[in-house]
Amino acid sequence: MITRRYIYILLLLGACVEVFDPEIDSSSDQHLVVDALLTNENVRQIVTLSKTTEVGDTALIPVANAVVQIEDSNGDVFEFVYFKKGRYLSVNTFSGIVGNSYRLLIDVNGQRYESTFEELLPPGEIRGINTEFGFVPLQEETGEILNVPRISFSADVTFPANETSYYRFDWNATYQARTPSQGSGVCWTERGENEPEELVTDRVCYISENSSNFLKLFSSEGLEGTTFDDVEVFSVNPNKRFQTIYSPELVLYRISENIYDFWDAIEDQTFNAGSLFDSPPGPISGNMRNTDPNGTRVIGIFEVASVFRYRSFLKPSVVGRQLLHYDPDCTLQPGPFGTPPPPRPFSCCECLLLENSTAIKPAFWQD
Amino acid sequence: MACICANAINNGVKRTHFYLFLCLFSIGKYCNAQFDQRISASYNEAPLIDVIMELESEFQVKFFYNEKWFKEGTVTADLNGLSIRDALPKILEAQKLTYVLRAPNYVILLPDEGDSNQTLTVDNSRNERVSIGSLDLSAEKAKISGHIINGENNAPLNGTVITIEENENRYLSDVNGYFELTLPIGDYNIKFHHPTMVDYTISTTLNSDGKLNVQMFEDVFVLEEVVISTEAIDQNVTKTITGQEIIDIETIKSIPAFFGEADVFNSVLSLPGVSKLGEGSSGINVRGGGVGQNLIQIDDAIVYNPSHLFGFFSTFNADAVSQVNFYRGSIPVEYGGRLSSVMDVEIKNGNKSEFTGAGGVGFINSRFLIEGPVRKDSTSFLAGIRAAYPTYIIRRLEDEDLKNSSAFFGDANLKIDHLIDVKNRISVNGYISKDQFDFSDEAEYEYGNKAISAEWNGQIFQNTFIESTANYSIYDYTFKDITDPQLASSLNANVNQFTWDNKFQTETGKHKLSYGTSLTGLSINPGDYQKGSSESILQPVSIAQEDGWLGALFIGDEYEQSDKLSFYAGVRYSIFSGGRPGLEEIYHGPEPRLSVNFQTTTTSSIKLSYNRMRQYIHFISNTTSATPIDLWKLSNESIRPAIADQITLGYFRNFEQNMYETSAEIFYKKTTDLVEYKNGADLFLNQDIEGEIVQGEGQAYGLEFLLKKTRGNFNGWISYTFSRSLIKVEDPNPFNTINNGDFFPTNFDQPHNISAFAKISLSRRLSINTNFTYNTGRPISYPESAYQIRGITVTDFVERNKYRIPDYHRLDVSFVMATSLKREKKIEANWSLSIYNIYGRRNAYSVYFKTNEITGESESFQLSVIARPIIALSYNFKF
Known part of the structure; x- marks a missing residue:
């Protein structure tokens, strides 16, 4: 902790982190x-x-x-x-x-x-999932710092008394998605080979996502009692995830x-x-x-x-309605003066084209 | 170097030219060429001082004088075509001054009217001969008495050996530096010898009772940007102890420093064999030793963390420092407890005759020091304070977290010095340092040293002196983490040490015996972890306190067999008892010390030394750089004391009347039971830290070269060191064996080190100081392969410290300009503009590998702590 804070002081003094390519003996x-x-x-x-x-x-x-x-x-x-x-x-x-x-x-x-x-x-036990919405600074390649929306998920954990227990978290999530232009032809002018035969205008898709490059650990070492609230597990950009229902599942491995x-x-x-x-x-x-x-x-x-698995179904109210339908990929971008706007990605007109998408409602789903 | 003066001790005049010209008497020969230059000038009622300055400027000669001698008269003379030698009588005609010319280019002005009743007179016709007393034809014997003091700070020099060369009788000065001897009327050569000063011999004619006050100096001192050495044979050649450096305050102040703040560590780092891991790293590494292997003391009290702001500044206020004694080769028997070096920081005794002060205002910190008499001539005080104020900078930054943060660091000194009587003197020194940083209501930390020491110096027999010191030091830190109320915590830890040392010194004939006792009590509270808020659910943890006792008996003898051969031999027998509760152990053993100096010529010598050191307290730190929250741990049943044997051989040679000093030293050091850490060792609040430690065999060796120019408008030094620092860890458990049990580089193995310092005096007002440092990059572990596990790319580090980060080099420059050249000014001040890392080198502090959480790829980065030039302006003054 002390070391992370100290980095800020270093920045005052002109510290710098840059990509470095060391020569490594890879013949091992x-x-x-x-x-x-x-x-x-x-x-x-x-x-x-x-x-x-x-x-x-x-x-x-x-x-x-x-x-x-x-x-x-x-x-x-x-x-x-x-x-x-x-x-x-x-x-x-x-x-x-x-x-x-x-x-x-x-x-x-x-x-x-x-x-x-x-x-x-x-196993240990998760008693509930909590969410917190906020903005976090993200540095663009240009060096500009943008505050991007972020929703984080945390778990209330129960662990056994009188012994130290150790845990690893994982997560996955499923959400309902209706693309903004579902069924419309704004994404293309000519039909290609790989596009759906029929465009369904009221299609609801279920997108699943899994953790990637993720590692979250928790232990009860040094803690009193048998519960700990708000163990932050993961966070995502709300964007299109919170149109209707977002269902995260936290997995607790003892x-x-x-x-x-x-x-x-x-x-x-x-x-x-x-x-x-x-x-x-x-x-x-x-x-x-x-x-x-x-x-x-x-x-x-x-x-x-x-x-131990714990799933929750979260409605958009946890995020704030102003972000309900925000999807930068499907937002109409103006073209150069005098030219029509570029076509939006196909997935803006057909949610099945989204990665890990299905129209079949998962068995666990609760509307 | 030494000089003598009349009524000088308490006249409050320090470092005047008056002292200096006398000091120059020991320079032997005339140098004609400089004074045969022809002048083309004539003067009409020109002030003498202007004439002198013009000659100095035009002909590169240096005048030394006391302005008080100058009469109101002016110079009116036609000097066209005259040499300097011939012109001087005309210039000084109306001044009742005479002069002496000395090599290489010195003109020493002297009053032409001696007072035979004065304490001391100088017979110019016989140059270095001093006439004592008035001519008394009836007298058969006469008494010479006087005081011997350190010319730098007016401190009395007890234990100075006064030898009458004609009859080889020896006398000793007492605790007040006072001596008294009775001799038949006649001519004598009197030699003054003090262990920390340069020997001085003066020729005298004893007429009747008289006083002879003597000021002695170290080998060099700085006066108005000119470094003068007066000894034909310098200390680096003549001292028996090898590897000892005495660093004076002027040297410390002249080296360009980070944010312009003069720093004790900077001067030590410029010595061969001394290095550090880079900006932001605490402590120093000496001859392949870790930062925890250095005994750092302030007026005999130990300082466990000598760094402010994680190593950017040392915790010693340079204005308060008298000198720094640094031992890295042969270490005298009175020191023990650490393997690599001793850094003994001496705080000045306050001025006993008048109030003086010094201070400075800088970009990030300021300082002020005042000293003066409490009771004139017997009791003095010195009080100094330094404080940094980075908060106002931090809060001007855009980062919201930093706007809510604050930082502070500073230190303070208070010293009282009292002469009880002619044989006894006591002093008390208090010292405190503190660092504090609050980060955005999330974390707070503070750490600091406190020390108090009391010293009694006394003469208990005619030739025996005692130095008894009692001191108490504490280092403590507190770290509060309040980010998450459930996990809010407060961690406190501290190290306490009480030491009582008694050192006796007896001089008989050619022997100088040092012997005594040392008793140290140690108490370590490794960590007290408490809830940081009422909502916290953390379980308080207290790591068991460790206590121990360390005792030592020591005896050493410095024996000067002849002018060519001297020895230092001694032994320290130390015993330790204590350790972690339940694992207490007793360790003991001898620590022999031996040093031989064979002076091959008057300007060269060969020195050989052997040292054994034992260390019973271990610095536990498994990070790249030492942190304020690192631990100290006592030896116990599981952790054996570390023992180092070092042998050093050196050749020292001076040239051009000591203008150039050169040396070459080789050393080899073998250490047993060096503490090393298992892979992935977890040291934080670990109740069983012994399980994370392995002990190995250390090996360090190297070659050190030094070339130093001690005087002139361009002076400085350059040093080069080649050294290796290796460790071998073999453990019965193969998983704890590191690098297959082969020797591998320690974290601070930096084979090539170049350090250069130059001071260029452009004029009386302006000087430029430059400092260059080069180090081989420190060892580091790089991964040689990678693997996937649970979708995460993990890099595989197999061999420890196989690679190196890029080499380190840096150039610093400072410009120092005096505000005024007036000689009678009440305040001496200067502006100092310093530029640290002038070419903005991005020196790597570390190279690390991190997996990109989005792409999953392992990426490598270089962290540079100081990646641009740091410019600072400071105003320094003294009055």
């Missing part, structure tokens, strides 16, 4: 990366195996030839099969049982990797302390770097080990977590 060996999650939800559990890449490369290098198993503390083994893009799915759906411990076993290229046993702990420490280190090194008093970064140790001490290194985590 590729290592196995494990990204595994086992929950108490009865689904096909997923384990993703990949390899490390060069810095700056965001492509995932899948590992497809592994034998993957999860073993519980009773000796029961759950087999996994390769699906695609490094993802292995459990052969059958199954759920972790609270109180049991599990470990991940991987055989690949003659190396055997295993995790420590992780106990599935009882995890063990050492899994929490892993995510905490990732948060520090990945999102919070850049203060004057950073701790030197280092390798982040998860709970995976190569059974051969002289074997190749393995990175990643086998996360065992119990899940």
Whole structure:
């Protein structure tokens, strides 16, 4: 905290942050990366195996030839099969049982990797979702600072007494969307091949969105009582999201302390770097080990977590009506003098063209 | 350098030319060329001072005199075609002045009418011979008495050895600097020797009882922009202790500084082997040591955090500082407890004869100091204060958060010095520093040092002196976070230290013995974490207080076997008891110190030293730069004391009558049980911090060169250091082994360091000071690969400190202009315009990697703390 505040003082003195391209030795060996999650939800559990890449490369290098198993503390083994893009799915759906411990076993290229046993702990609880609307400064590429609207969502959390509990949040959301010019022809003058045959003027779409590059942790360490209100989880630009109903779902994963420490280190090194008093970064140790001490290194985590989900349906009143239909993409932009305005994106006339859109009402939806 | 004077000690005149001309007697030979230049001028009732200044300006000669000697008369003379040597008698004809010419270009004016009843007279015909008393043909013996004082601050110099070279009898000055000796009438060479001053020998003719007051100086001092050294053999060559630097206040003030504020650290940083990690980093790194390995004291009281504003300024008011003794090589036995260096900041004793003061007004801060007698000639005080006022700048910024923020930092000194009697003197020094910053009703922090020390100097036997010091220091910080009422917190921590030192000094023959005891009580409150508001649901946490005792016995002997060979040998035996409750432990061991000086010629010497230091209190900081909320931790069952062995070999050589000083030193230091941190160590409010620490083996070595020009209109120095600082951490648990157990660079390993300082005196009013610094970029860890986990791109840092940030270099310039050249002015003042980082180099403080939350890509950035020139104007005065 003190370090972040101090950055402001530095700015007074002429501090500067600029993009820097260091010379890095990228000839290091590729290592196995494990990204595994086992929950108490009865689904096909997923384990993703990949390899490390060069810095700056965001492509995932899948590992497809592994034998993957999860073993519980009773000796029961759950087999996994390769699906695609490094993802292995459990052969059958199954759920972790609270109180049991599990470990991940991987055989690949003659190396055997295993995790420590992780106990599935009882879930935490979200009692409610709170919203707060405001404006945050955003610096444009031109250097101009704009105040953009932002709505943030926070959770009221209940946690067990007399023990420290650790959590990771995730979120997803669905909202109803009616594009401003639904069914009209203002978006195009000639019909193309990929456009819907028929333009429905009263179509209602449901757009879903998931977290991306998101990590939010919470722990009850050092807290009195069993509740904590307003844990800020995520925020979005209201824009077109709040035309009718916006339905965020907060997901609370109860995890063990050492899994929490892993995510905490990732948060520090990945999102919070850049203060004057950073701790030197280092390798982040998860709970995976190569059974051969002289074997190749393995990175990643086998996360065992119990899940608590909380969904809310929010009406535009939480934002303020002046932003109800604001969608910069579909706002008519004047063209150069004497020329007609440029056509709006097709998605302004057909909500199905929006990303992750469907006209099928989700089962959980409440009007 | 030393000089003598009549009735000088209490006449309130300091640093006049009068003192200086006498000091110059020790320069040996005439330099003819300068004085054979021909003059083409004639004067008609021209004031003498104007004639002198014209000659100085035209012929590059320097006059030294006391203006009080000048008669009202003027100069009327035709000097055309005369050399300076021939012209001087004509110029001085009406003035009852005579003169002495001295190399390289000095003209020393002297009164032509000696008073045989005065304390001291100078026989010009015999140059450096001093006539004491009136001629008394009946006398067989006579008594010489007088006081020996530090010419810089009029402080008495006790323990000065006075040697009559003809019979090798030795005498000692008492606590008041007073001496008395009786000799047969005759001629004598009398040598004055004090450990912190330059030796001085004077030839005397003893006629009858008389007084001889002596002022001694360090090797150099600054007078009106001219640096003068008077010794044929300088201290850098002759001192037995190697790696010791005495930095005077004028040097501190002349180095261009951040926001124009003279800074003690700046002067230390210009020495070879001393560096820091960049702007905004606290403390200094000495010969490959961490910032927590330096013992920093103010009048013997320890200062745990010597930095204001996270390292931009030191917490010492330069106006209040007498001098800084800095040891980085051979460290005398009276010092202990830290591995790398000792920085002993001495506060001036107040002026005992009249009220004087100094101050300055700057862009970001101001200061004021006053000193004077409480009781004339026996008791004095000194009070100084510095305060910064950045709030008015912060609140003018557009940022709403900053408009609601405020900041302050400052410090204050108060010192009382009292002469009890001729053999006893006491002084009490109080010191406080404070930093405070409130950020937009969200966070508040403050930290500061408080110290009080009392010192008694006494003569307990004829040749034995005691220096007994009791001091108490506390460093505390408070950090309040009130951003979220539920999590509002207040964190307090402090370090307390009480020390009682008794140091005895006995001089017998060629031996100078130092011995004594040291007892230190330590109490550390690592953290008291409390609710910051009534709504807060934070659980208060208090980390257990750590207590410890540190005792030491020490004895050292400086032995001058011959003019060519001297030794310093000693041992300090330290014992520590204490630590975290439940893990208390006792550690003890010897700390031998040895130094040998072999003077190869009168201007060169070879020095060899060996040092062992033990450190029982550890600075716990796992950040790039030390922060105000870093911890100190006592050794215990799990954390062993760190032990450093250092060996240094140096060659020192002076040229041109000490105008040029050169040195080359190599050192090797091996440290055991250096504290290092596990990957991802979490130190904040950690009850079991031992679990986050690993201890390794340190290795530092280097080569240091220094070239210094000590006088002239252009003076300064340049130093180059090549050094490495490495550490090896092997742990039974392979996950705690760092970099496969190989040696790797510490955070402060900066192999190449260049430091240059130059002072150019353009005229009597205007001088330009420049300071250049170059360092190899510090080590840093870069990721060598990346991976995806849960959709997040994570960079993988494997090898610690394998890479380096870009090199650091910076040039600072300051222009200092005196407001007036009047010699009788009541206030001496100057304007100082300083430009820090004049070419606006964006020196990297750090390079970091961060994942773009929108694109998901890992991006790398460079953070520069000072990315542009910082210009500051300040007005400085003294009266």
